[in-house]
Amino acid sequence: MRVRVVWATELLGYDFGPHHPMAPLRLEMTWRLAGDLGLVELDQVELVGAEPASDATIERVHTADYVAAVRRAGSTLQADPAHGLGTEDNPVFAGMHEAAARIVGASVDQALAVWRGDADHAVNLAGGMHHAMADHASGFCLYNDAAAAISALLDAGARRVAYVDVDAHHGDGVERTFWDDPRVLTCSIHESGHSLFPGTGHPGDHGGPSARGHAVNVPLPAGTSDAKWLRAVESVVPALVRRFAPDVVVSQHGCDAHALDPLTNLAVSIDAQRRVQALVHDLAHEVAGGRWLALGGGGYAVARVVPRVWTHLIGIAAHAPVPLDAPVPEVWREAGERVFGFPMPTLMGEGSVVRVRDWSEGYDPADDVDRAILAARNAAFAWHDLDPLYD
Template identity: 55%
Template sequence: MSGRAQLMWDPAVAGYDFGTGHPMDPVRLELTRGLVSAFGLDREVEVVAAKRAGDSTLRLVHREDYVEAVKAASADPEAADQAYGLGTVDDPAFAGMHEVSALIAGQSVGAAEAVWRGDALHAVNFAGGLHHAMPGAASGFCVYNDAALAIARLLELGAERVAYVDVDVHHGDGVQAAFWEDPRVLTISLHEHPRTLFPQTGWPEETGADGAAEGSAVNVALPAGTGDAGWLRAFHAVVPELLAEFRPQVLVTQHGADTHFEDPLAHLAVSLDAQRAVQVACHELAHQHADGRWVALGGGGYAVVDVVPRSWTHLVGIAAGREIAPETVIPDGWRQDAYARTRQLAPQRMTDGRWPVSYREWEAGYDPADRLDQAILATRKAAFPLRGLLP
């Protein structure tokens, strides 16, 4: 195994563009790539442009009729079939939609292949993490589910245990659905409570199909307003113990930046510094439980200047083995470019001023009056006994 990290990047992924005014602004990808370059991280990784996912790869997760519907909408957006979730407010059809969606999926599949084959120890595709797409429908700004496709490819290559950890503010419903009946895949999602946020799924009681797959889905439904200390407490109260029991051969993680307190589409209050802390933890967990094999993906995130580029640049630095210190000043050239592109003033440092972030370990005690502790315990009671663990 080379040990060298790969950054999956093709400039054409910025063509994943639902149009003016849509929250999923592709400038967030271009700004992230620019910040990675401004810090010289692209000299610390191998930058790779993988090929577009072909039909046979897409069908590892998606139904053939759905792929054909995406192609048809891509060729003629006005004819998009809303029965497949296409041409809706969340997922407007656009020319070339199939091609660019398949290209993003190809980057995540390529990342998985590189890590499994030992070409890289870690691989990052921050354009990926489109975790809402279902086998037969687009959903939540997601056309093809690159995260599920990467996992399916790992299984096709011979992996017997793959763990997926999703820390996007929204439930990783599409990935959970893809592997609901498959005990080879453990899906763990930490997200805002379904009572207050799309897609209204991800309850603790969702634990996988009855039978061999029961206990293969784990969901932590966090109260709206959860901040750094609570978010980290929940992560560390659930994820490490499950990964230690499951012993994954590869760890796939999704790092949606929309948990941030500035994100306009959700209601958590997490800082950039806590996001960085979870990225560091995922890297460490990959080495502890998966021989270092780590595929890291992007996801949501709609504060496209203040948050997303900084969060995912930290992720690339961690994967590359060259962590960026939180207090690091952001290069003026990048800030000027961000303003020229968006007319928004960019932050000056790679921190929200909350580093180091502290939290109370689960072992320190349970507060029955605390809504966060109630949420954590609900998850542990629902899922842990199914994996032979104490709640």
């Protein structure tokens, strides 16, 4: 078993400023927690750096004009609203092209390492910038590293790639990139666009004319918590990924679905998110020979949530899962309390124990989440010769 984990202090340079929600501190605290738990010292774990991607690599999924605009904005510090630069979500900062290109480089390099067999799994927690569009920045995302990694895999010979996105926000940029490409299956489980940015990701959005059923969206109502969130994931993702039979699984594990996240309206525990990480990992082994690239993404409860969720992701990728009842290392808690000025969590989980109804147990037409699940299944399953009600 070999897993590569991207671990580079240079990635902390993706920094929109001290008052922006996407604080580099969330990465720093995660890496420190994983280190204090001994995950990075395991024999099967290889720490790798991150070099900026070339313009040619970035232009797999972005226009040359946009790449030039990002480089220019990072040099002149002048806003460019036409390209989404200098907005409240995406302020300009010095060296922004280099910082964003480094994230792309890490995701592309590790996707190809998995494809070549140099690693079984790879994790880039700085990645998962799933909102960036071909010609503009969006939602804290300058370059779309997930889309670039999938494109690189296809160019390298992968016939099919499955992308699973469990961030609270719709994975719109990745979906848009491969909207009409039947080689890519994009599955996004997210808070409904009626209550959350970017306002897209409806069940009827199911792909272009050449790729019907290859864009899959499960929009969930605000307030959805563990049992129903897990039911949504488990009732849609496994059946489709198994039938699609990808050569590689790429997943985005934004952890902003948590109840403490300040930007979203879901209520999904660390325990439930860890369960889905394990589900995606197991699917990669079942259908893709273990080839799995796991990315970070959103997550703005920087102290109490992000480090624990993403440390669990490293543990699962390393085949050394951290128990939910494991104590958080005292040295990490003390360091966190010095940084944040309030008590840090004492356990790696939250003690959430829920029963999840399997889809085979029946559909409740009075339940908002069940209606979202069935709408997604109705939109996608038939295109893959699956029965929306019974498979």
